[in-house]
Amino acid sequence: MRGPSGNGDAPGEWEFAGEWARRARGMLGGFPVEAAERASALIFSCYERGGKVLACGNGGSAMEAQHLAAELVGKFERDRASLPALALHQNPAALTAVANDYGYDDAFAHQVEALGSAGDVLVAISTSGGSENVVRAVLAAKEKGMMTVGYLGGEGGGGRLGSLVDVPVVLRASDTATVQVGHLVLTHTICGLVEEALFPNKAVFLDRDGTLIVNRHYGSDPDGIELLDGVVEGLVELREAGYRLVLVSNQSGVARGYFDEPAVARIHDRLQRMLDLHGAALDGLEYCPHHPEGAVSPYDTECACRKPAPGMLRRAARKHGLNLSASWMVGDIEDDVEAGRRAGARTVLVGSEESRTPPDFRTPDFAAAVRHILDIETVKDRSTSAASISL
Numbered sequence: 001m002r003g004p005s006g007n008g009d010a011p012g013e014w015e016f017a018g019e020w021a022r023r024a025r026g027m028l029g030g031f032p033v034e035a036a037e038r039a040s041a042l043i044f045s046c047y048e049r050g051g052k053v054l055a056c057g058n059g060g061s062a063m064e065a066q067h068l069a070a071e072l073v074g075k076f077e078r079d080r081a082s083l084p085a086l087a088l089h090q091n092p093a094a095l096t097a098v099a100n101d102y103g104y105d106d107a108f109a110h111q112v113e114a115l116g117s118a119g120d121v122l123v124a125i126s127t128s129g130g131s132e133n134v135v136r137a138v139l140a141a142k143e144k145g146m147m148t149v150g151y152l153g154g155e156g157g158g159g160r161l162g163s164l165v166d167v168p169v170v171l172r173a174s175d176t177a178t179v180q181v182g183h184l185v186l187t188h189t190i191c192g193l194v195e196e197a198l199f200p201n202k203a204v205f206l207d208r209d210g211t212l213i214v215n216r217h218y219g220s221d222p223d224g225i226e227l228l229d230g231v232v233e234g235l236v237e238l239r240e241a242g243y244r245l246v247l248v249s250n251q252s253g254v255a256r257g258y259f260d261e262p263a264v265a266r267i268h269d270r271l272q273r274m275l276d277l278h279g280a281a282l283d284g285l286e287y288c289p290h291h292p293e294g295a296v297s298p299y300d301t302e303c304a305c306r307k308p309a310p311g312m313l314r315r316a317a318r319k320h321g322l323n324l325s326a327s328w329m330v331g332d333i334e335d336d337v338e339a340g341r342r343a344g345a346r347t348v349l350v351g352s353e354e355s356r357t358p359p360d361f362r363t364p365d366f367a368a369a370v371r372h373i374l375d376i377e378t379v380k381d382r383s384t385s386a387a388s389i390s391l
């Protein structure tokens with residue numbers, strides 16, 4: 001390979017390529033762990049209270065703001081409910097309109113004023129700590145009662161922003177590029193910690209008719225509930241293994257006019273009482289009363305919750321703080337498998353129904369499904385402890 005001087009005789013000139021890695025290593029050696037934890041805790045409590053995250057910066061810092069928003073809205077390492085976050089340069093029309101009418105220094109502040117609410121967090125990103133439009137965004141955020149985190153850099157205290165924001169996180173490096181590497185690691189740290197804190201639980205989602213109880217065609221009689229073999233014992237074992245138990249059931253009989261929502265509630269009350277007698281009560285019950293070909297308004301509509309859509313699982317994930325990647329869906333038809341897969345959970349198909357979406361496991365009955373889930377958990381625990389020993 002020819003060197004930068006173009007003469008090809010001086011491969012040593014390429015040695016500078018390693019310099020960026022050396023700088024990054026030096027900076028990461030002093031990574032501000034405690035400040036990153038405080039920033040994560042602030043964002044965690046913002047989300048716990050129903051708030052959102054706004055982020056802003058210029059150039060590479062704009063990309064970091066967008067990166068943070070993307071990981072929060074989508075997912076970082078685990079499937080879970082979406083978290084509201086927005087990078088303030090993501091609307092070029094608003095950005096250029098405000099910049100044109102009021103000047104670029106106010107481009108972010110106006111958006112904070114428009115979009116921010118008390119209790120939200122503004123993440124202000126500036127490697128120098130002095131970008132005027134980011135400083136003004138922080139001042140606007142304070143005015144609105146928002147909390148502020150600074151992604152900062154340099155050898156000092158993070159410049160003007162260092163003394164303005166509630167939590168300054170200063171990456172120690174003298175050059176912009178190396179500070180930006182630290183900001184990337186900071187984004188991953190925050191997303192990982194927030195995700196773990198907000199979504200610590202695992203669940204088994206359970207189809208109702210044909211999986212937990214005998215399937216009676218659009219049955220609505222509480223006295224007609226008959227638990228399938230092995231269900232009570234299986235649910236107790238899953239609960240003891242730390243799983244939340246969440247029913248997810250399509251009840252299109254409501255939309256079709258066969259029974260009403262109070263009738264569904266009566267069935268679910270009875271089911272809960274039957275399970276509770278054995279210490280197997282469910283932690284959540286979700287059902288979908290809709291069907292696009294139904295006859296009863298307002299249920300006669302398409303919806304996001306009717307399986308195979310994952311809406312009921314995602315709703316439960318928000319309510320119960322679920323890590324969907326560590327959760328399972330157990331059901332007896334393809335729609336159950338599809339809903340579980342779309343939510344990011346692993347799936348078990350019980351019984352003999354065909355499924356074009358292949359489940360992770362197929363078992364003849366509920367007891368075998370429970371065995372599979374618990375066996376896999378045991379294998380995972382064993383490999384985790386082996387890994388920690390080898391470390």
Ligand SMILES: [Zn+2]
Nearest residue numbers: 288303305306
């Ligand atoms: Zn629905």
